[in-house]
Structure formats: C-alpha cells, structure tokens
Amino acid sequence: xxxxxxxxSAIFWDNDGVLMETEHLYYQANAEALALTGVELTxxxxxxxxxxxxxxxxxxxxxxxxxxxxxxxxxxYELLGSEAKVIPGVPETxxxxxxxxxxxxxxxxxxxxxxxxxxESGLLGYFDFILTRxxxxxxxxxxxxxxxxCTRTGLDxxxxxAVEDSERGVTAAILAGLTVAAVPGAMNSEGDFSxxxxxxxxxHHLPDLLGLS
Numbered sequence: 001x002x003x004x005x006x007x008x009s010a011i012f013w014d015n016d017g018v019l020m021e022t023e024h025l026y027y028q029a030n031a032e033a034l035a036l037t038g039v040e041l042t043x044x045x046x047x048x049x050x051x052x053x054x055x056x057x058x059x060x061x062x063x064x065x066x067x068x069x070x071x072x073x074x075x076x077y078e079l080l081g082s083e084a085k086v087i088p089g090v091p092e093t094x095x096x097x098x099x100x101x102x103x104x105x106x107x108x109x110x111x112x113x114x115x116x117x118x119x120e121s122g123l124l125g126y127f128d129f130i131l132t133r134x135x136x137x138x139x140x141x142x143x144x145x146x147x148x149x150c151t152r153t154g155l156d157x158x159x160x161x162a163v164e165d166s167e168r169g170v171t172a173a174i175l176a177g178l179t180v181a182a183v184p185g186a187m188n189s190e191g192d193f194s195x196x197x198x199x200x201x202x203x204h205h206l207p208d209l210l211g212l213s
Contacts (some may be wrong), residue, residue: 006212008101009159012149012178013127015107017165018203020117021091023051023187025079030057033072037061053189054108054140054168077116078124084117087185089204094126105130105161106149108139128153141168146176160209163203167191181206 030050031041039060049055058071061068097103104127104205105113111132118124131149138144150157157177164170164180166188174195182196183203195198198209207213 008161009155010102010104010149010153011097011161011163012104012106012146012173014162014164014166014169015105015114017087017185017187018124018163018183019087019092020121021085021185022080022117022184023032023089023185025083026050026076027187029072029076029079033068034061034076036071037063040149047187047190052167052191077081077113080113080117081119084121085202086121086123089135089202093203093206096122097210097212098126100212102153102155103127104149104152106145107131108145110131110134123157135179140166140172141175143172146173146178150176150178163206164196167193170196173205 013019020030025051027046034041046057049057058068076089081135109132111134114132131145136144136148150160160178162173162178162180164173164182165184170180170193171181180196181198181200182193183200184191184193
C-alpha cells in the first residue's frame, strides 16, 4: 500500500469488532434471551437488525418486557468477563501509532460493558479519551458520536480518520465528515462498505497506509 503521509491529526476507533472480539458474544446473549421467549434468532437477522441498522433484536420477542432485556444484559456482561478477547494485531498497531497523533475510542458500548471487556485488555493506555454510549444522545448510524469526538479534540472532521467494522459505523463517520478505514470481520463481511475510503483485512495495515511506519 502507498503511504499517505500524516494526512490526519486523529484516529477514532470503534471498539466492538475493531479492537475487541465481542460481537459474537452479543449475538449469543441475545439469541439465548430470545430463546427463552420461544423465538429463534438467526445470525442473518442479527447482522441485519443489530449490526447494520443498530436496532434491538429483542423487539422480536412476543413480550418484550424489561425482564428479557435484564436477562440479556446480565448474560452479555457474564460473557464479556470470561470470553472477550483482543483482536490479533491490535496491540502492535496501537503501539506503532501511539504518540504520533491523537487517538480515541468512539463506541456504542455502555461504559459498564466496556470496562468489563477491557479489564485485562491492556489497550486503554493508548487512547487520549474514550466516548461510550452515555457520552452522547443519538447512537450510530447517527453522526453525533463522531461529532462529539471532533468537538472533544477541537479538530475539523476532515482531519480525522474513523476505523470501523460495521456498515452503521461507517455511515455515522461519513455523515460526520470523517474519512473511514473499514475493517469488516466475519460478522460484517457482507455489508456495504463502499462509502469507506479503504477496506482493509486488518488494522495492522494502518501505520503503513498513513505513512507512520
């Protein structure tokens, strides 16, 4: 890949599916919760509703009362504590980029879940700040999370790169005026990433791509 020089002043990282392997755990927790109500959640439905559109699959339950959500949330928290893993190549990439430009995490994840999955990740020291779901009003695919990150840095969106693995994340970043590098994993591989400037098979390409080797 051709290096692009230091054309950006900041990189904003999505979390789930970019830094941490967690999306399969969220699918598992939702599938188990819906199974208790007699509903089978297919992976295709989860991908379309949750990953592409950012909608709750719990609306598929015949009775979507708070007890279903409470059970799902508790199960997801449990899974994050025992099975969340750092995506291969991420620590080395963050080490290469650290101190070269501002970096932040911009995630739709709740702070409680975010801290649970990162208890032993060793990643948080690489970032200048973190925005979780509690830090803004509307979630992705709305541009508000990325606009909030730009405000926090004082940077123009055109000076910022977003690293995303989902279609709705790409949409949020593009609507906010950022450039996007998409790194779709297995859960998002069939999405439409045509709006991203780059589609990469891993974050390890970023330092060379940005001329920051």
